[in-house]
Amino acid sequence: MKDVLFKKSLLGLLVAAPFFVASCSKDSDPEPGDDNEQITTVRYVLTPTTGGNAVTVEYRDPDGDGAAAPTIGTLTLAPNTTYTGRLTLLDETKTPPENITEEIEDESDEHLFVFTPTGTNVTVTITDRDEKNLPVGLQTRVVTGAANATGTTGSLRVVLRHQPEGKDGTPTPGDTDVDVNFPTVVR
């Protein structure tokens, strides 16, 4: 008798089991990704060594990866002039924006900027060094030559190589954190 009762209650339990399924915790919502490191903005400020107004150019993608397209400024430099260049990198997805430049300075032995001018008379020389006397690139000297032919624009490509392992002064190790192209003209 007891056995039958037991079986019946077990049967009932078996049938009912799937219906006891319920979520134990309230399903949560995503939160702002404040722990994600991003670089959204590259600012290059060029100050003529002989005095005069600084030239600033910016690559800005304040919403980070995807979504809205970036805004890219044009770099216009005077001919036969020497500038002191300073790069600033920001993460504008954070409020207030996070300054990545300081972190790169702190870990300058793991970073290298590579400057590649094309189609314009601009020479970029890295003037800052890390503790192993390898170039970094946050500070530069930029020398311009003759003006661009009328109607032509060149470019300046700025690449940040993140090289925590094996930085040797060449771009090869590591991977790319920044790769931006500024339209550049000397006139």
Place this chain on the structure above:
Amino acid sequence: MLFLLPSRLGLLALLWIWLLGGPRAGQAQPACTLSLSGRVIDHESRQALPGATVLLLDTREAVITNVDGYYHFQLCAGVSRLQVSFLGYESETLEVRMAGSVVHDIRLHPVAVALRGAVVRGTRVAEQLPQATGTIAGRDLQQTRGQSLGEALQKISGVTAIQTGPSIFKPLIHGLHSNRVTILNNGVRQEGQQWGQEHGPEIDPFIASRLTVVKGAASVRYGSDAIGGVVLVEPRLLRDSVGTGAELHLVGMSNNGLGAFSGLVEGNMRRLPALSWRVQGTAKRAGTARTPDYVIPNSSFAEYDFSGALGWRKDTYGGEIFFSQFNTKLGILPDSHLGNQSDFDLAVGRGRPLVPQNFSYAIGRPFQQVRHDLLKLSGFVRTGTAGRLTTTLAHQTDVRDEYDRYRPRNDNRARLNRPELSYTNRTTTADLVWEHKPLGKLTGSVGLSGTYQNNRYDGRPFIPFYTNKVGGVFLIERWHSKQWQLEAGLRLDRRDLETRRAIGNSGNFFVATDRFQYTTPAASLGGIFDASRHLTLSATGSLTRRAPAANERFSDGVHNGRFDIGFDLNRPDGVPPLSPETALHAGLTATWHNNPRFNGEVSVYQTYIQKYIYQVPVLPPPLNIRGVVATFLFQQTDAMYQGVDVAGTYTLSPQWQLVGKAAVVRARDQRLNDYLIFTPADRAELSLRHDWHEPTAGRFTRRFAQIGAYGVARQTRIPTEVLDYALPPTGYVLLGAEIGTTVQVGRLPLDVSLAGANLLNQTYRDYLNRFRYFTTEMGRNVTLRLRVPLEFTKKAP
């Protein structure tokens, strides 16, 4: 420990054992493909007993007799113990010495009091399916010990794997994978981040006593994700005879210094014969793999798993509680972790790792760390009149953490050492199946299944938070006659998917919630026809609708230098959201069995998927601050998969056997009239096997040696529209060999084997390896395997 011996020493030891052991002469014969067949009949009336269970006590493999009472096994040479049982008859245990194909009829004695004691316990057998199926069990499974699940499944013709380096294998059935393949782990649908091509199944293959792949849609029974097929991972049944036993496995590999240890202890109590238990655990460590020319950097991995089961089983009801945990940490090739397209192009141009590494067990960045917990409660009730009711309730937690190549730049963040990508998936599933009692020639089952799933992430977004609720109902009926079995099934699923996406950043942040609801049907029709005692033909046709998954809708992020965008994220105004895909599958299989010389299987199939969801590159790729990043968008097209699988054995003489397999898949994008990317290349395998047989029980039994070649052609059928990073690599042929024996050490029969893969140490790349751009494949690898069965049971007083 044995597996830590240098491989050469192990090789010598094994050769010595193998060459010196036992008499060499004697009547030889093929092992493991010997046919044991016969008829189970009533001792008095001599009538056939269809549906009787024949269980191999050593491997726990079981079959049921067909309508004419026939059973069939493929066995190794040596002594096999069989247990034959049938309701209302006394169970019979017998030993059969296999020294060639054996036909053995079994007569069962009816018991006066039926329904008591003689009932088959714990030996429920899956019915023969009309779909082509492949199984790995017994010695075949033993030959894969130490490999990951996806790697082991490649033994089945038509099953390949998408590889991510030497350690991650994602099963590919007839060219379909991820969201289109269902994995059933101990009867529970495995849920985690199965959409990812570089996310291997989170299952310890040592838990399995049998791996089965259903090749082709099986959605009515297993749910709408089973368009491509189903992988069934079945642990051994809980022990049903009084006593305590154990099984130990040791595996050592020469190439990457892999050492694996797996042990299982199980018992059944004399005082409480209904109660059985089993505990099991696995530890695996591997160092960096070696190609013929260099070490593959950071390819080390570690895996630690355990499981426990407790069952209470009576003839008419029973229950089981099962828990398992899977833990793995997998190193990823640093060269594959790239910032943008030009990094990628440079790495592909190099074709080999930039920074050489020495052999090491250390696992550095980038790596994946995955944990999967499964808790399962199941029970059944069998009544004489109503049939059998089975219920399964399971809860899974899948935590997948992925660490980038470089720690965060900010020191405070770096100190936290958090993964850059982290997903947590919690899934509760409930299944209720009622198998009704046979109505004349009709058997069948009705089932209800429910899923409640919650997915979240921490760190960088990639797929959204989501809640997925699925309810399904199905009916499968099967009609048996003397030669025919016809099966028809219907299923209806209701899916409710709610996604919650993070939009914007702190200061300007909100959550976008979207809800999608679909009712998707599935239907199938199949037949099995026993044309003769040696030939079975089967056909299947099915329709499945699969609702789009969260990743297909809303993937949004960068992973390994590649940006994935879900369809619904990039949908222009007016375009409807992603809609379910409809798969029409048809398959035909011919199986030759119980023949003295040739046995084998040919299966042809076709799967047409309307509104097939796949990824296409965005050209030109959009610009971001890292420059040009390869960007892939989910799109829909109409796809056609067609192919042939062939597998066969030819017995040349009692001791020599030729085994062959081949598989061909063609996949077309019908809207673009082009090939689909990532389709397995044509492949074939041929091996020659020699088995020794000792007429008297010597110390060394079941000795075998085999040599084989595995060839893969170059994939020439690639899309012209889709730009791959590199052309498919050239084809290759690899040579492999294996020797093995069972050694009697005291009372312990130890299975020892030594297997060599890529024996000629060839340099090659495989089209299905995602890291083929950066590195060549593993070189020569020699694997030593040892299996020790232990029995602690004392003789009854």
